[in-house]
Amino acid sequence: xxxxxxxxxxxxxxxxxxxxxxxxxxxxxxxxxxxxxxxxxxxxxxxxxxxxxxxxxxxxxxxxxxxxxxxxxxxxxxxxxxxxxxxxxxxxxxxxxxxxxxxxx
Amino acid sequence: xxxxxxxxxxxxxxxxxxxxxxxxxxxxxxxxxxxxxxxxxxxxxxxxxxxxxxxxxxxxxxxxxxxxxxxxxxxxxxxxxxxxxxxxxxxxxxxxxxxxxxxxxxxxxxxxxxxxxxxxxxxxxxxxxxxxxxxxxxxxxxxxxxxxxxxxxxxxxxxxxxxxxxxxxxxxxxxxxxxxxxxxxxxxxxxxxxxxxxxxxxxxxxxxxxxxxxxxxxxxxxxxxxxxxxxx
Numbered sequence: 560x561x562x563x564x565x566x567x568x569x570x571x572x573x574x575x576x577x578x579x580x581x582x583x584x585x586x587x588x589x590x591x592x593x594x595x596x597x598x599x600x601x602x603x604x605x606x607x608x609x610x611x612x613x614x615x616x617x618x619x620x621x622x623x624x625x626x627x628x629x630x631x632x633x634x635x636x637x638x639x640x641x642x643x644x645x646x647x648x649x650x651x652x653x654x655x656x657x658x659x660x661x662x663x664x
Numbered sequence: 665x666x667x668x669x670x671x672x673x674x675x676x677x678x679x680x681x682x683x684x685x686x687x688x689x690x691x692x693x694x695x696x697x698x699x700x701x702x703x704x705x706x707x708x709x710x711x712x713x714x715x716x717x718x719x720x721x722x723x724x725x726x727x728x729x730x731x732x733x734x735x736x737x738x739x740x741x742x743x744x745x746x747x748x749x750x751x752x753x754x755x756x757x758x759x760x761x762x763x764x765x766x767x768x769x770x771x772x773x774x775x776x777x778x779x780x781x782x783x784x785x786x787x788x789x790x791x792x793x794x795x796x797x798x799x800x801x802x803x804x805x806x807x808x809x810x811x812x813x814x815x816x817x818x819x820x821x822x823x824x825x826x827x828x829x830x831x832x833x834x835x836x837x838x839x840x841x842x843x844x845x846x847x848x849x850x851x852x853x854x855x856x857x858x859x860x861x862x863x864x865x866x867x868x869x870x871x872x873x874x875x876x877x878x879x880x881x882x883x884x885x886x887x888x889x890x891x892x893x894x895x896x
């Protein structure tokens with residue numbers, strides 16, 4: 560029997576919700592027994608950045624060469640403006656521009 | 665610290681008021697999330713359920729980028745757990761003030777615990793304020809705006825017919841690159857991020873599915889903790 564996609568999606572979201580709620584309440588509860596060491600603190604704080612790097616790195620090396628200028632444009636605008644929307648527009652716009660040029664050449 | 669901690673409506677209202685500027689600056693992020701969820705093939709109901717039940721920005725962006733058919737259920741849930749493990753620290757830091765409240769108040773309030781309302785609440789407490797309901801008021805505003813901007817972004821994303829034609833297939837990468845740029849703190853990030861990237865690229869080759877995200881994320885963050893010069 561095939562489980563419908565919508566059921567699997569719902570289970571995924573409920574699972575995400577459950578583990579997230581557990582992380583929200585466990586820190587306070589654990590404090591009754593232990594305090595986090597500085598090294599654990601550094602570790603937990605550095606996870607989100609490392610996960611995001613792991614998420615984009617394979618895409619950046621395997622996709623077409625166009626992603627390189629687009630990535631650089633995104634970084635440049637983010638550094639200059641600190642605005643995610645503008646950085647997003649810069650990156651997507653660069654991809655669009657390069658594809659348009661390649662298409663017309 | 666010896667003064668009793670209150671939990672009042674006025675405190676919650678103060679939380680709402682103090683969070684307005686931050687909520688406004690976060691609006692765009694929710695809209696981007698909604699649009700990307702649509703692009704990834706998440707249904708509107710699923711996107712709204714995610715934003716209201718999970719209610720955790722970074723983890724939701726990661727989950728939606730891993731949203732392929734068939735769904736990597738376990739990988740998405742485990743990655744969500746790992747990305748949100750930092751909430752342990754936020755909860756732990758609130759211990760001095762919340763430990764003496766009733767379990768219902770603590771475990772109810774903490775559903776709304778996020779980076780933003782946590783930072784504002786800690787600031788309040790450090791100013792000598794003693795109303796723990798501040799966290800709830802602040803969190804409620806963030807919760808409502810996260811959910812409604814998810815809806816707006818999703819509907820806006822649905823208007824775009826052929827995302828790749830506009831370069832929007834790059835949108836996920838662009839958002840992550842932008843977030844990473846804002847997280848960059850200098851040389852300390854270099855080695856952990858390099859390790860995360862190399863392990864992820866290798867694991868994408870050798871491991872099935874989307875486990876490379878977790879492999880790279882764990883490897884990079886562990887290197888970060890081990891090489892951190894002065895963890896005190």
